[in-house]
Amino acid sequence: MHSLKRTRVTRIALPLAVTGTLLAGAADARTLSYATGYAPQSIGAEAGNAFADAMADYSDDALSVKVYPQSLLSFSETPSGVRDGMADIGLVLTPYFPAEFPSTNLAAEVSMLLELTDAPADTAGLAYAGAMSEYLFNHCPECTGEFEAQNQVFIGGGGTSPYMMLCNTPVRNLEELEGKRVRIGGAQWSRWAEDLGASPVSVPQHETYEALSQGVVDCTIHSAPELTIVKLMEVVSDITTGAPGGVFAGVGNTVNQDAWASLSEDERNAVLHASAVLSAELSWGYAEAARDNMQTAEELDRVTIHDASDALKERTRAFIRQDLDNMAATYAEKYDVNNAGDMIETFRPILEKWVSLVDGVDSSDALAELYWQEVFSKVDVGRHGL
CATH class of the missing domain: 3.40.190.170 (Bacterial extracellular solute-binding protein, family 7)
Known part of the structure; x- marks a missing residue:
């Protein structure tokens, strides 16, 4: 938490009349x-x-x-x-x-x-x-x-911190991403999944735990804090960093x-x-x-952390460059x-x-x-x- 130094001790030491004035001011806040x-x-x-x-x-x-x-x-x-x-x-x-x-x-x-x-x-x-x-x-x-x-x-x-793939199966490269059902939480990640051969699935965040545990989706694109916020640490077996990225x-x-x-x-x-x-x-x-x-995930025997392959990272960067042009056209057409x-x-x-x-x-x-x-x-x- 942000630590702010407040002068409470000094105020207690003030003369009674001044203290009363300050307390009246505080009451009027x-x-x-x-x-x-x-x-x-x-x-x-x-x-x-x-x-x-x-x-x-x-x-x-x-x-x-x-x-x-x-x-x-x-x-x-x-x-x-x-x-x-x-x-x-x-x-x-x-x-x-x-x-x-x-x-x-x-x-x-x-x-x-x-x-x-x-x-x-x-x-x-x-x-x-x-x-x-x-x-x-x-x-x-x-x-x-x-x-x-x-x-x-x-x-x-x-x-937030960067978005990554939290999965119930290893997804480390383009081949393993192909055809996977991926829960997405934003339009850019949906476009990324489609471009790289995966199938984006729209699932509310509070239903992600069940979707992963029951195999409705293979991965979710989330930031690492959701491992505890949504308790995904309990149902994730593989984490891939370095893709898709973004916050x-x-x-x-x-x-x-x-x-x-x-x-x-x-x-x-x-x-x-x-x-x-x-x-x-x-x-x-x-x-x-x-x-x-x-750090907690690294210490768990049932969770494996992977880094995205170089080919997956490069394909992601190529997608981003192309998507910027597409995004400009989409926002012009859809939102003027x-x-x-x-x-x-x-x-x-x-x-x-x-x-x-x-x-x-x-x-x-x-x-x-x-x-x-x-x-x-x-x-x-x-x-x-x-």
Whole structure:
């Protein structure tokens, strides 16, 4: 968790009259509600708690946050709930809403670009989260406009660890992938599976365990944290790293536009600073869980970890290069995103920069500071979202 130094001991030592004034100020603090579809004690819920701690710290207790994990709004209800003021702030998974967030989803869907940058698995999601935030804040008015059309203001993102193949049979090369039924969780991975001769299958995440255990699918494309989040460690026998790659980054931390406008500029800065912490905690949490789960898998006799063959990796890279062109045409045709090709070319160097920026980051605190200094602190709170 993000460790924030609070001056509680100093406050206790203050004269009684001053202490009373401070307590009165704390009682007058404005409380903002934060809704997340993540379950209590999950990576996402803990990131929400870090967000609340950071908000109190950076606003000098003028703002407080009440976190509602998997209670006030589900993931499917969050965009409309934040739009209508049922929650002041919420975590929106934009791929759930393709018609509402096409430009944002385009940037999230090209995450397999990571495989063309040689980004280390440990930091790939950290880099993508930083790149997405920088791109949406500074280079994609279409993206921020999509949130504003939903009466929301974008205030940050997040990224998972890399996606890999979690299987109940060895799938190490093109020959073994041929004809396999693969559970997919995103359009890019579906296209990858089809291109490489597998059969993509749409299965809700909560049904993946049963689908693997009963042989309905041979593999699922997931990140390593799902080995424990969905308990897939119990039904997976083979893990293949290095393909297909990419991360899930269709994450938008958003605040109700009316609530945002009602805040002072100092308070908006505090919200953004706390949101940088949330982005770091969420992304770091997935990276840390991935490392822990892979170490656990290595220690289990019944699970074998493979690296994708060189031919499978090269075929994957060839698919990615071709898919970028196809994706631009698809988004133009399906969602009227007519500058999709230009958007991808704008995003690509930003991602490459972030792959370098996160190199050597060794804690969620350091990551939060990097996000703040490089992106969030530079947002013009007198104009953004207003």
